[in-house]
Amino acid sequence: MGEFIFKDPWWFLALAILPLLIWLRGRRSVPVLLVPFAAAWHRPSLTTLSRWPVSVAVFGLILIVIALARPQRVEDKHEVNTKGYDIMLAVDLSGSMQAEDYENHRGPVNRLQAIKPVIQAFINDRPTDRIGVVLFAGRAYTMAPLTFDHDWLERQIERITIGLIAEDGTALGDGLGIALTRLEQAARQKNGQRQGAFVVLLTDGANNQGSLQPQQAADIAKSRGVPVYTIGAGRSGIVPMPVFDDKGNRVGMRRMVSDLDENTLIEIARHTGGRYFRAADNDTIADAFASIDEAQKIEFQSKSYLVTTEFFHWAAAPGIVALLLGAFFARTPWRKENT
Numbered sequence: 001m002g003e004f005i006f007k008d009p010w011w012f013l014a015l016a017i018l019p020l021l022i023w024l025r026g027r028r029s030v031p032v033l034l035v036p037f038a039a040a041w042h043r044p045s046l047t048t049l050s051r052w053p054v055s056v057a058v059f060g061l062i063l064i065v066i067a068l069a070r071p072q073r074v075e076d077k078h079e080v081n082t083k084g085y086d087i088m089l090a091v092d093l094s095g096s097m098q099a100e101d102y103e104n105h106r107g108p109v110n111r112l113q114a115i116k117p118v119i120q121a122f123i124n125d126r127p128t129d130r131i132g133v134v135l136f137a138g139r140a141y142t143m144a145p146l147t148f149d150h151d152w153l154e155r156q157i158e159r160i161t162i163g164l165i166a167e168d169g170t171a172l173g174d175g176l177g178i179a180l181t182r183l184e185q186a187a188r189q190k191n192g193q194r195q196g197a198f199v200v201l202l203t204d205g206a207n208n209q210g211s212l213q214p215q216q217a218a219d220i221a222k223s224r225g226v227p228v229y230t231i232g233a234g235r236s237g238i239v240p241m242p243v244f245d246d247k248g249n250r251v252g253m254r255r256m257v258s259d260l261d262e263n264t265l266i267e268i269a270r271h272t273g274g275r276y277f278r279a280a281d282n283d284t285i286a287d288a289f290a291s292i293d294e295a296q297k298i299e300f301q302s303k304s305y306l307v308t309t310e311f312f313h314w315a316a317a318p319g320i321v322a323l324l325l326g327a328f329f330a331r332t333p334w335r336k337e338n339t
Contacts, residue, residue: 053326060318067319087130088146088180090201091160092136093160093164094169094204096111097162101235102114127150130147131146131150133153134175136172137168138168139174141178146183174212176221177220183224203231221268229276230266230269236280238256275292
């Protein structure tokens with residue numbers, strides 16, 4: 001919501017003086033000559049001067065004073081110094097994320113359903129961070145670039161579903177590589193090292209797609225000084241997997257072997273200076289993001305620009321017209337009939 005203000009309110013002092021001047025003019029003393037029987041000589045005048053030009057001129061002067069006070073609406077007028085990190089979340093959307101080996105208060109849920117509220121809570125807990133999202137399955141895509149608009153980001157997280165990426169698989173290296181690309185900002189680099197940034201990589205499988213191997217992506221992250229925190233989702237062993245028909249209707253359940261490659265995730269975290277977390281249930285997912293949330297914050301500056309809308313011309317234009325009309329008709333022998 002904008003705020004309506006007057007840029008130069010001291011002009012209202014001149015407006016306040018106007019009634020005083022008119023009152024003093026009406027009380028000024030004038031010489032009086034007493035003539036006996038003058039009432040007998042008086043004859044009503046056929047015409048009298050109209051006072052409306054003076055009223056119009058005064059009204060125009062009032063509008064001009066309001067215009068000189070510069071009324072305007074201010075949309076924003078603050079600049080905030082904040083502290084935070086640049087964080088890219090790389091989230092696995094492969095078909096195996098449908099495995100229902102998590103539970104909440106309503107019963108069994110799949111891995112994505114269990115992870116989404118934890119990610120949203122993580123975003124809420126870091127209001128001064130710029131956060132972006134990369135999704136990967138058989139390919140990797142940027143869903144959201146780095147942003148301070150966490151409300152918009154939460155809405156994007158809410159619409160994430162399995163199948164959003166058509167190509168199935170786990171392009172783990174590509175997902176990490178694109179996340180690192182989104183952190184490329186010269187203004188945040190010093191001696192070739194990216195300052196104040198890290199990646200959270202969440203997956204439930206092993207790399208089996210993509211052009212970039214996980215170790216190659218980890219080497220890039222290390223060379224840029226970007227820690228990678230890895231999270232292995234899902235339980236080990238045999239897990240329940242829903243079965244769907246061609247129309248997307250759920251028709252049954254089957255058993256699937258969880259193929260999480262923990263060794264690769266541990267090596268990525270160790271190689272880049274991050275940490276590895278095993279998220280086998282809802283509590284360990286929350287603990288993993290809570291531990292990441294303890295990362296040290298650095299100072300950034302979030303600029304907010306002053307946007308104003310001027311309204312002085314809405315008072316100035318009619319004020320000038322009214323003042324000119326009043327002056328013109330006051331000097332013109334414009335008279336009205338008196339009955």
